[in-house]
Amino acid sequence: MREIIGVFTDYCGSSWYPVLFLAALVYLLFTEKKRAVRLLFAGVPLALAILFFLPPTKWLMDRLGEGETYYRLLWLLPMTAVIAYAGIRLFGRHYRIGFAALALLLVLTGKYVYDSPHITRAQNRYHIPDAVISICNAIMPGEDEERVWAVFPQELIYYVRQYTSEVQMPYGREMLEPSWEWNWDTHPIYELMQAETIDLEALEPLLTEYYCQYLILNRSVPVSGDPADCGLTKVLELDAYEVYRNEAVPLVKSPVTE
Secondary structure, three states, rough: OOHHHHHHHHHHHHHHHHEEEEEEEEHHHHHOHHHHHHHHHHHHHHHHHHHHHOHHHHHHHHHOOOOOHHHHHHHHHOOHHHHHHHHHHHHHHHHHHHHHHHHHHHHHHHOOOOHHOOOOOOOOOOOOOHHHHHHHHHHOOOOOOOOEEOOOHHHHHHHHHHHHOOOEOOOOHHOOOOOOOOOOOOHHHHHHHHOOOHHHHHHHHHHHOOOOOOEEEEEOOEOOOOOHHHHHHHHEEOOEEEEEEEOOOOOOOOOOOO
């Protein structure tokens, strides 16, 4: 039980939202007249919360190998929706004053998210770095071509698949997670890409072996070897990245279907 409480407190941090959520649940349980609404905004969230704190639930998740992601059960709790609905119910007859009071309460009990070093303002509607969009658009296959393969620096790997499936990678997030979570061997290309100095002469044959048509390098990471001597042609240069075409691997035309 102590471990479950620890997961809950780590998830909530110093936020007051769980307290507001509990108060909203209690309020709706006793004041909401519509049965379906009461079930949706109070009954189901309360049942999920109780389920989370039951030790047998944690035991079952551990047996299924999901103990490290137990906190994800809390994602099912619609805290913001319940708080918002309870607030509107409470101040419904005095909408303007109630709205201002509820907004002030949320501001005073919340935190400015951009104070966190882990959160930055979105650069675009996709909420991924602009560099990923520029790079993917530059190497995206044409309508008559098969999907392309590209090697990206570690910091961009998470975002490529969020933007497009037309650009494939020889490895993904399994290289970035702890080895105890993903029982994968380190990919040889990833190992070279993580070196303090990237050896292009050692990297080039691996790019060809794994059928990668493109290589993206972070300009802040030093490299050894001449790209031209390794069959790499620069096709795009951004502020932080350079995109190279591996000429040894051709772009494949899609089969014609009628």
